Amino acid sequence: MPAVNSLVPARFLTIIAHLVIVITIFWSRENNVKACLPLDFTQEQYDNEDRKLVVALSVTLGLFAVELAGFFSGVSMFNCSQGLLSLAVHCSASVSLSFFVFEKWECWTYWVIFATCSVLPAFVEVLLFIAFFGLKKKPL
Numbered sequence: 001m002p003a004v005n006s007l008v009p010a011r012f013l014t015i016i017a018h019l020v021i022v023i024t025i026f027w028s029r030e031n032n033v034k035a036c037l038p039l040d041f042t043q044e045q046y047d048n049e050d051r052k053l054v055v056a057l058s059v060t061l062g063l064f065a066v067e068l069a070g071f072f073s074g075v076s077m078f079n080c081s082q083g084l085l086s087l088a089v090h091c092s093a094s095v096s097l098s099f100f101v102f103e104k105w106e107c108w109t110y111w112v113i114f115a116t117c118s119v120l121p122a123f124v125e126v127l128l129f130i131a132f133f134g135l136k137k138k139p140l
Helices: 003-027 029-035 043-073 080-102 108-134
Strands: none
Touching (some): 029 043, 043 108
């Protein structure tokens, strides 16, 4: 199997791994929310941090929808540049978010991971959509 053809399943698996970890964080976000708060926090502070994390996780799921739409529609499935970018950032996100859950990192670290590992590939995917459907060009 040539290297280009092995990018497609590797990219799919890393996207799914990232998706599974994000869903896991939805289920177990209580410990991470508590890590963002001082030892003597109020319920209002907890609710505020929890809401911020839920918003970040929800936007991440929306960006997954954009990226998976481009992948399954074929717009970016065989695009080597997007494949490598997506593979690298989703693999990094999977590892980073695993530490986020197990080490109970503070909530602000999720925003850093979100910006680099979710927004960046989704933005490139939108550019590929525009090039493919709007400009009628096959993106390289």
